[in-house]
Amino acid sequence: MNPMIEIVLKLQEFATKMVQTCVSLLKVLVMFQRPSALPSKKTKYCSVLGNGPSLKVTLEEDLEFLKTTELFCVNNFASSDYYPILKPQNYVLIDPAFFIYDGVTFDREDIRKTFKAITELTAWEINLYVPQKAKKSTFFKEISKKNPNIKIVYFNYIIFKGFQTLSHWFYKTGIASIQSQTVLIAAIFLAVNRKFEEIFLFGADTSWHEQFKVNNDNILTFRDVHFYNTDASKEKDIPIYDVIKKQNMTMSVEFTYLARTFRGYELLGDYAKYQKVKIYNASAKSYIDAFERIKV
Secondary structure, three states: OOHHHHHHHHHHHHHHHHHHHHHHHHHHHHHOOOOOOOOOOOOOEEEEEOOOOOHHHHHHHOHHHHHOOEEEEEHHHHHOOOHHHHOOOEEEOOOHHHHHOOOOOOOOHHHHHHHHHHHHHOOOOEEEEEEHHHHHOHHHHHHHHHOOOEEEEEEOOOEOOOOHHHHHHHHHOOOOEOOOOOHHHHHHHHHHHOOOOEEEEEOOOOOHHHHEEEOOOOOEEEOOOEOOEOOHHHOOOEEOEEOOOOEEOOHHHHHHHHHHHHHHHHHHHHHHHHOOOEEEEOOOOOOOOOOEEOOO
């Protein structure tokens, strides 16, 4: 490469990171709230369970291994039969739909079932991690009163981008976070900050694009397939809708989100190395290439 072009590209990269850092610092100044203290780890190892179809294989073949590790689950895992069997010690939610849900002005059957299961079935101590904005939610204000086994852990979901050294310091202190396009990234990020020596990832298929379809009305749909409903042929094509912007999603936006997801895993891999934490992807199927693949 021409030396002059190389210098220009490096200056451009530096300028971009400088702008990102300044914007991130401004967001921290405006949005920062003191986070809850993260719980101490109970073992050296933890397993983070995504709800992808491949988790069914793990639950059938590696259930005993899961029971030897501290468990993180996400989203609607509580509505599955395995919730009271595995008794996960950690539960992570970041989808805004969970925080605007009130059962009246905004209602969704899957969220209703999940909240009911968490409230009524949790007969063991569990940490429920949610962003600071969840403090406004009536459900999260009252859940600990309804079930004292549930401890709410509030964390700062302030996306910090820019120079890596500075970013890692803000992540480590809990002041800011890696962009979590999926809840799985947030769960792994929290596990890294709790300093587990090894983190095992299961059910991280990241294969939603396989279920995308544009119908005859030019609306993007997908079939919501998880480990508890692995047969896509039995699922309906659901329009992909943004509950915050209140509009249908487009293919370009969805693939942009996918790119952010995979980039998030790469950044998470770099941060885990900084924290001297090893992440293994033990999913039976996964498109994630940022972590070492193993079979337990």
